[in-house]
Amino acid sequence: MGCDIYPDAEDCATDHWCRATGARREPNKQWRADCPVPGCGAARALEFDVPGNSVRWKSFCGDHDKEAVRPHLAKLLGSCMPGGKARREPVMPAELEALALSGLPPLALKTQMLILAGLTTTEALDRLGVDRTTRYRVRDQLSRFADKAAGR
Numbered sequence: 001m002g003c004d005i006y007p008d009a010e011d012c013a014t015d016h017w018c019r020a021t022g023a024r025r026e027p028n029k030q031w032r033a034d035c036p037v038p039g040c041g042a043a044r045a046l047e048f049d050v051p052g053n054s055v056r057w058k059s060f061c062g063d064h065d066k067e068a069v070r071p072h073l074a075k076l077l078g079s080c081m082p083g084g085k086a087r088r089e090p091v092m093p094a095e096l097e098a099l100a101l102s103g104l105p106p107l108a109l110k111t112q113m114l115i116l117a118g119l120t121t122t123e124a125l126d127r128l129g130v131d132r133t134t135r136y137r138v139r140d141q142l143s144r145f146a147d148k149a150a151g152r
């Protein structure tokens, strides 16, 4: 699958990926770029190629595994990042309605909004800068909300 501009992933890799990461194509037809984590830049640590019609990538950086690299690469690539968007279905009006009427306290409400936006609960709590004790309470409120939403 290509991106918004190119139907072919190979064109996206050749143009967008190379421009975003400064990659060069090597004789084996794979591209290599320096590690995209700011301040790292380990030489040739990012590898990508296009088997079939989607871009596949790996990190060979000694300090940053794939999970560590992913958010930085996503920032560089925007909608060209494989699986970067569409991590979940679009939000349903009924979900928003249930949330608005849930009576959740403001912090739990914000957390649930981020979850609807596609974050995991832990990511949402991190983004909101919620401390450990408060997390416990928020998770509890959210699980009661989930029970109610499921009609229990």
Ligand SMILES: [Zn+2]
Pocket: 002, 003, 004, 005, 006, 012, 013, 016, 017, 080
């Ligand atoms: Zn692209």
Ligand SMILES: [Zn+2]
Pocket: 035, 036, 037, 040, 041, 042, 045, 061, 062, 063, 064
């Ligand atoms: Zn690195």
